[in-house]
Amino acid sequence: MAHPKVIANWKMNGSLSKIHHWLYEFQSKVDPNSKTESIFCPPTCYLSFAKNIISENRIGIYLGAQDLDFDRDFSLTGGINASMLKDIGCDFIILGHSERRSYFFEDDSILLQKLNSAVEKNLKIIFCVGETKEEKNIGVSKEIIRTQLSILKKIPSNLLLLAYEPLWAIGTGEVPHPEYIQEMHETIKDELKSLNDSEIDSPVLYGGSVNEDNAPDIIKIISVDGLLVGGASLDADNFSKIVNKITG
Ligand code: PGA
Numbered sequence: 001m002a003h004p005k006v007i008a009n010w011k012m013n014g015s016l017s018k019i020h021h022w023l024y025e026f027q028s029k030v031d032p033n034s035k036t037e038s039i040f041c042p043p044t045c046y047l048s049f050a051k052n053i054i055s056e057n058r059i060g061i062y063l064g065a066q067d068l069d070f071d072r073d074f075s076l077t078g079g080i081n082a083s084m085l086k087d088i089g090c091d092f093i094i095l096g097h098s099e100r101r102s103y104f105f106e107d108d109s110i111l112l113q114k115l116n117s118a119v120e121k122n123l124k125i126i127f128c129v130g131e132t133k134e135e136k137n138i139g140v141s142k143e144i145i146r147t148q149l150s151i152l153k154k155i156p157s158n159l160l161l162l163a164y165e166p167l168w169a170i171g172t173g174e175v176p177h178p179e180y181i182q183e184m185h186e187t188i189k190d191e192l193k194s195l196n197d198s199e200i201d202s203p204v205l206y207g208g209s210v211n212e213d214n215a216p217d218i219i220k221i222i223s224v225d226g227l228l229v230g231g232a233s234l235d236a237d238n239f240s241k242i243v244n245k246i247t248g
Pocket of ligand 1: 172207210
């Protein structure tokens with residue numbers, strides 16, 4: 001794969017000083033010409049701060065947000081929309097993460113509006129899909145994934161990255177068998193092609209308990225185009241090792 005992508009999804013973690021140190025350490029440990037594209041997704045309140053450090057020091061990392069609010073026809077206290085994220089220098093947005101689906105009740109109708117807002121502002125979308133352990137055990141993983149993907153019809157493929165994140169692998173230390181990852185990634189790629197009636201292969205990233213030890217083996221799986229890293233991304237040394245190991 002030409003340019004694997006690695007995403008640091010910080011979730012609700014961090015502080016000004018942690019972000020400051022993390023970005024400088026990342027810069028000192030990762031070759032700025034690395035063929036791997038890294039994307040840093042801190043909490044929204046730190047995005048501008050991170051952007052300033054990245055720009056002033058020309059650090060080779062993109063900036064992504066973990067959520068957005070779609071525009072509504074009423075006022076919305078606390079809302080942050082796609083144009084604001086674009087305005088402060090975000091290139092990417094994570095949508096459909098299982099934690100937001102479950103704790104914030106983000107269903108398909110909400111996600112579709114968020115997707116459309118992102119497309120309108122040209123934000124690249126990292127769209128997460130994944131099944132629960134129960135769904136896997138009763139053999140319906142592929143049906144679940146296809147249903148989650150159905151709202152991506154009409155989303156331009158040049159703005160789309162997929163992240164396959166089985167819920168039972170997130171933060172558990174349990175990583176699926178390589179053949180299972182391969183099968184699920186192929187399912188995602190095929191489904192997207194048929195949804196959009198296109199031959200374009202959208203990048204599909206794997207996420208769920210990725211760390212510096214398992215990253216090299218996961219990236220070797222043929223249809224894995226990158227990694228979405230949660231817990232192991234909080235430490236700059238760990239994250240840099242993942243980036244450097246998959247760059248080869
Ligand atoms: P994890 O999280 O790497 O801590 O399992 C991944 C994610 O939820 O994006």
